[in-house]
Amino acid sequence: MADRSSSPRRSNRRRGRWAALCAGLALALGTGQGVAAAAGTPEPPVPRGRILALPLAGVGGLLHPEAPPAGADDWSCKPTREHPRPVVLVHGTWANAYDNWGLMSPYLKQLGYCVFAVNYGGTPGNPIKATAHVPVSARQIADYVDRVLKATGAHQVDLVGHSQGGGLTPRWYLRFAGGTDPAHPDRNKVHSLVGLAPSNHGTTADGVGTLVTKLGLGKPAGLLLGEAATDQLVGSEVNTTLDRDGDTQPGVEYTTIVTRFDEVVTPYTHQFLTPGPGATVKNILIQSVCPHDLSEHVSMAYDSNAAQLVRNALDPAHAEPVDCDLTLPVLGG
Numbered sequence: 001m002a003d004r005s006s007s008p009r010r011s012n013r014r015r016g017r018w019a020a021l022c023a024g025l026a027l028a029l030g031t032g033q034g035v036a037a038a039a040g041t042p043e044p045p046v047p048r049g050r051i052l053a054l055p056l057a058g059v060g061g062l063l064h065p066e067a068p069p070a071g072a073d074d075w076s077c078k079p080t081r082e083h084p085r086p087v088v089l090v091h092g093t094w095a096n097a098y099d100n101w102g103l104m105s106p107y108l109k110q111l112g113y114c115v116f117a118v119n120y121g122g123t124p125g126n127p128i129k130a131t132a133h134v135p136v137s138a139r140q141i142a143d144y145v146d147r148v149l150k151a152t153g154a155h156q157v158d159l160v161g162h163s164q165g166g167g168l169t170p171r172w173y174l175r176f177a178g179g180t181d182p183a184h185p186d187r188n189k190v191h192s193l194v195g196l197a198p199s200n201h202g203t204t205a206d207g208v209g210t211l212v213t214k215l216g217l218g219k220p221a222g223l224l225l226g227e228a229a230t231d232q233l234v235g236s237e238v239n240t241t242l243d244r245d246g247d248t249q250p251g252v253e254y255t256t257i258v259t260r261f262d263e264v265v266t267p268y269t270h271q272f273l274t275p276g277p278g279a280t281v282k283n284i285l286i287q288s289v290c291p292h293d294l295s296e297h298v299s300m301a302y303d304s305n306a307a308q309l310v311r312n313a314l315d316p317a318h319a320e321p322v323d324c325d326l327t328l329p330v331l332g333g
Contacts, residue, residue: 049304061099071109092163131226166195185251250278290324302332
């Protein structure tokens with residue numbers, strides 16, 4: 001009888017201890033969060049990468065080829081003291097703004113930037129863009145940047161691009177289409193260029209591009225794939241012209257974010273830049289930051305780890321460690 005009467009009391013004491021322990025843990029966690037909030041220094045949000053976000057964005061880009069991605073193209077947006085420069089997103093070859101920037105655009109908007117996403121190098125209504133000759137596309141980007149500067153009242157923009165949009169085309173704009181003023185870098189229209197898997201020095205396309213060039217098949221390939229595709233081959237006239245006087249322009253801060261698993265811009269080391277006079281370059285191999293990141297060329301724009309590196313490149317004074325999450329080939333994450 002005694003044993004049966006004491007059992008409920010023991011059980012109640014155990015439950016009480018567990019309740020106290022859980023309450024203590026919750027209080028400790030809550031206190032930590034409260035201290036950060038009280039100090040007024042909350043950590044920046046982490047991008048919410050989702051598996052299948054990239055394939056779903058591809059479908060959306062087919063259905064809405066002229067639509068901006070979420071968070072972009074608020075033409076009434078005015079830059080803040082914390083983020084004084086608008087960000088212009090520049091998509092890659094055969095893509096458009098909607099399908100390329102489904103992760104990056106809302107993330108940068110959440111951080112407080114004025115975000116704009118240009119469509120270029122293609123005909124209206126066609127979801128396959130960025131196929132035009134690189135100098136033609138560069139002039140379109142120049143016009144778009146001028147429009148952003150006028151609407152926002154900003155002095156400069158930051159460019160964030162993927163593939164062609166982070167490599168040859170914005171670099172051509174910076175050098176030959178008015179993006180910079182080498183004699184007076186303070187008059188540059190662009191403060192920084194951040195390239196995700198950028199096609200900076202062309203690609204061998206795993207040897208296929210080299211074969212096309214050696215066989216003199218560049219023009220037929222351009223008719224089939226678009227001039228931009230052949231412009232980005234190693235040894236093209238565009239590449240040769242652009243690289244003749246160095247990689248960079250004075251007064252511009254360059255960041256490349258590269259994956260060793262890139263299957264499009266090969267070898268991946270062709271994506272790195274060498275700083276010239278008055279410019280700074282930061283070349284980042286994403287696996288050196290997040291060793292288990294499995295992103296390849298396509299999924300880099302939907303890599304939450306890469307998005308955090310973009311955040312740090314745009315605001316290096318408040319850079320934060322990257323929360324390395326799982327990112328898969330093609331699917332992102």
